[in-house]
Amino acid sequence: MYSFEYHRAETVEETLKLGSVLEDARFLAGGQSLIPMMKLRFAKADNIIDLRDLDELRGIEVAHDIVSIGAMARHAEVAASPKVQSAIPALAGLAGGIGDPMVRARGTMGGSIANADPAACYPAACLALGATINTTGGDIEADDFFQGVFETALGEGALVTGAEFPVPDAAAYKKFRHPASRFALAGIFVARFGDLVRVGVTGAGRQGAYRWIEAEDALTENFAVNALDGLHADPSQMNSDIHGDEPYRAHLVEVMTRRAVLNASAHCGDE
Ligand SMILES: Cc1cc2nc3c(=O)[nH]c(=O)nc-3n(C[C@H](O)[C@H](O)[C@H](O)COP(=O)(O)OP(=O)(O)OC[C@H]3O[C@@H](n4cnc5c(N)ncnc54)[C@H](O)[C@@H]3O)c2cc1C
Numbered sequence: 001m002y003s004f005e006y007h008r009a010e011t012v013e014e015t016l017k018l019g020s021v022l023e024d025a026r027f028l029a030g031g032q033s034l035i036p037m038m039k040l041r042f043a044k045a046d047n048i049i050d051l052r053d054l055d056e057l058r059g060i061e062v063a064h065d066i067v068s069i070g071a072m073a074r075h076a077e078v079a080a081s082p083k084v085q086s087a088i089p090a091l092a093g094l095a096g097g098i099g100d101p102m103v104r105a106r107g108t109m110g111g112s113i114a115n116a117d118p119a120a121c122y123p124a125a126c127l128a129l130g131a132t133i134n135t136t137g138g139d140i141e142a143d144d145f146f147q148g149v150f151e152t153a154l155g156e157g158a159l160v161t162g163a164e165f166p167v168p169d170a171a172a173y174k175k176f177r178h179p180a181s182r183f184a185l186a187g188i189f190v191a192r193f194g195d196l197v198r199v200g201v202t203g204a205g206r207q208g209a210y211r212w213i214e215a216e217d218a219l220t221e222n223f224a225v226n227a228l229d230g231l232h233a234d235p236s237q238m239n240s241d242i243h244g245d246e247p248y249r250a251h252l253v254e255v256m257t258r259r260a261v262l263n264a265s266a267h268c269g270d271e
Pocket of ligand 1: 026027028029030031032033034035036051071072097098099100103106107108109110111112114115117119120121122158159160161181182183184
């Protein structure tokens with residue numbers, strides 16, 4: 001790890017001010033992505049600004065069929081929240097299936113969204129639920145926020161402050177997990193709002209998380225597993241690495257989508 005200066009602020013305002021004056025500064029939330037990257041020297045910063053004291057970025061609220069989660073909510077807090085479990089059990093299940101207990105105790109929702117790891121779970125939920133990402137530079141729709149592998153629409157020096165998730169009529173997240181890290185080789189979040197269905201895919205796409213529009217159209221027509229018969233994920237759009245090649249990931253997307261639809265019909269949050 002390269003050496004760096006460590007800073008801590010108590011308000012969002014102070015944090016942004018620090019970020020604007022310090023050279024080569026990066027925010028630190030749960031450290032579950034940034035610290036391993038720094039240890040491996042894949043990431044470097046002269047200044048680290050810790051967000052841990054920003055109480056204004058914590059909290060989970062449900063009002064008017066919207067679940068609002070503060071950026072600094074830990075995965076374990078989201079998983080254990082009775083409010084999330086009751087409003088969007090699939091989202092609580094997703095958070096409860098991230099990594100291991102240590103990762104869930106430290107990692108944050110905002111960190112996951114800001115990082116936009118192509119195998120992270122939250123981006124699939126944000127896309128399928130049509131979430132709004134709250135940032136210090138304004139609100140950004142999830143469809144516009146995720147722009148590729150580790151690429152987002154978050155402005156330079158801006159913070160993710162939270163996310164708002166509309167409560168669906170039914171939803172499920174199904175992940176084919178890497179057996180060691182539990183990151184998604186393919187993770188599918190299916191959400192139904194009335195007749196309208198949205199499908200968020202993570203782990204599989206070459207360009208990061210994406211919506212599978214053909215599946216959405218088929219499921220909006222008929223919300224049933226057999227509506228997906230004959231529909232194929234395009235291998236040329238899939239990621240390939242030592243864990244799985246393009247055809248394998250395309251197959252996983254198809255299988256996990258079917259499983260998610262099956263579960264969503266019972267509004268089941270099982271991951
Ligand atoms: C062993 C292991 C297994 C894992 N398994 C999974 C898994 O199954 N599914 C999954 O989704 N993830 C998994 N993760 C990743 C984990 O969920 C991370 O916690 C998450 O990706 C990043 O959140 P963090 O709070 O730790 O962010 P950090 O690591 O602190 O930060 C990550 C990046 O986001 C930026 N950032 C953080 N917060 C903000 C903010 N509020 N505003 C702007 N920028 C911000 C930082 O500057 C940094 O660039 C795993 C990680 C590990 C180590």
